[in-house]
Amino acid sequence: MVDGVEGLEPRLRLVVEGELQLCCQRCLGGMAWPVKVDSSLQPVRSGQQIPEEELEDDEVDAIELDGELDVLALVEDEILLALPIAPRHQVCDAPQPEGGVSKESPFAALASLRGSHSAN
Template sequence: MSQESFVIDLRALARDGRLVQGEVPVTRLGRLAGSVLEPSGTVVFSFQGERDDEGKLYVDVHIQVGLALECQRCLGALEWPCDVQNRLLLLRSGDPLPEDELENDAVDALEVEPLTDLLALVEDEVLLALPLVPRHDDCEPPVKTGVDEETSPFAVLRQLRGKV
């Protein structure tokens, strides 16, 4: 898919049962690039459209990317493999959410305009998948190096009192 054609009619994609695939560098997704330690790598995504027997339109989203996050415990780099798989029920703007979908956790509803920016949707899905507090399974918090134990302020006062 070319760089210019990332804006499509998502409802038409679902109606026709088409597949759209693409990839984009993390640096092109501004909000995501600002949320990671190092904005490197490539986001690979696919959108598979489907129309069910009742005429409802769905899109299955699959996104993969390896991200470098900052471990919140040791402050070091954390390689985090992101693999998002989500099924979206496409609704027209203003349409109510069908009652049976309120109880279905396997599907998320999405209001779509006639044209949808796939990159914005990909970026939203990856940002939602990021861990709230990224950390290694086993690491230690950073320690001060080259500094002896801090001197107690009371010990300093005791030394001053002895000089008087």
């Protein structure tokens, strides 16, 4: 253990950009979701204590590392962490219930006004 070498720790910067197709949790339709991950990671040997200041620093995450780094798994984890728990379109309608249980709803009236082709 060497003290007094702040700023000399190895850091890993992970940047991921792209676009994913997520399933909207309201209308179940597809929605494009831009991925933007930019993380700083500090490699730590497994079993080694993570320095307390790293735990308090939101900018840096510690990752346990033994031997080779599984880059794919790391990228996957970071993307999963960045994903919204319940992705939703900003504006969309929930799907109509199957079987025409709905009584005359204002939306159904609107739809018939529009002459939409509901083939039931």
